[in-house]
Amino acid sequence: MEISVNGEKREIDVALDMPLLWVLRDELGIMGPKYGCGIAQCGACTVHIDGMAVRSCQLAVSDLAGGEVTTIEGLGTPDALHAVQEAWIEEQVAQCGYCQSGQIMQAASLLDADPAPSDEKIDAVMSGNLCRCGTYPRIRAAVKSAATKLQET
Template identity: 60%
Template sequence: MRSTFTLNINDERRTVTAPPRMPMLWVLRDLLALTGTKYGCGIAQCGACTVHLDGKALRSCVLPVGDVGDGHITTIEAVGRTDNGEKVQRAWMEIEVAQCGYCQPGQIMAAVALLNERPAPADFEIDAAMSGNLCRCGTYPRIREAIKLAATGKTDAMRTLVIGPSADSEVKEP
């Protein structure tokens, strides 16, 4: 029942032995200890498990390892090595999207896939691409804003100050 698969994950060859039906979510988490990809629902309803297969967003909880073949899987751990991934993650930090943070790997993967398709998405395109990713903390307004910031470099949203000696010295005494 188990087969051996050689997978291309985050540009590394990884060999796993698993039943072909085993979803990539659990291959990543339990066999490869890549725990950034999250379990939320198991039936493609929440998007917490979103990864990229050849740059496109997919729900890894319903993606059998036997169907991956030679496809390139990218997870949250490596998406920052791509241009759009780096831009999206930076925007996510600048306006501080995350609260509890559990759904955010999936949100970020969906957002990067959107920008891969549409470099400057309109609101309705953001809705279409992101409405399958649930966030219980309610960070949606900031997700929308961060996608726009990543796409355009501009935002009206409050930017965070990064803690560090330099940020601190910017603070003026009254």
């Protein structure tokens, strides 16, 4: 089976019901998406499928249907960070950092859909991504900052 991850076609030989998270981590060595809960409740495994945020721990690889998978590794590069990644650094969001790739992927998807979300919308969309360190005020500030940066470009 062939899948496209971060703009690159990859050939995999796995069971069709294998969760995308395990394909990414165990078969392809892509470590940005994290295992958190395994039941799509924490958001640590969030990736984009054709730009939409999805929980990769509960998505069977056969359900990709040719969609483009983007992980945190494909969102930006060290030399050209995505506006959300820049805002995360500037707002010093991360503490332990475990949930941050999922948080960033969720925020980027939100801003693609709504370039100027209200605080209430940010809180609602981001509420499915859990942060044990409790950096929620900084997460909201980073989303707002990224929204401003994206509007300026």
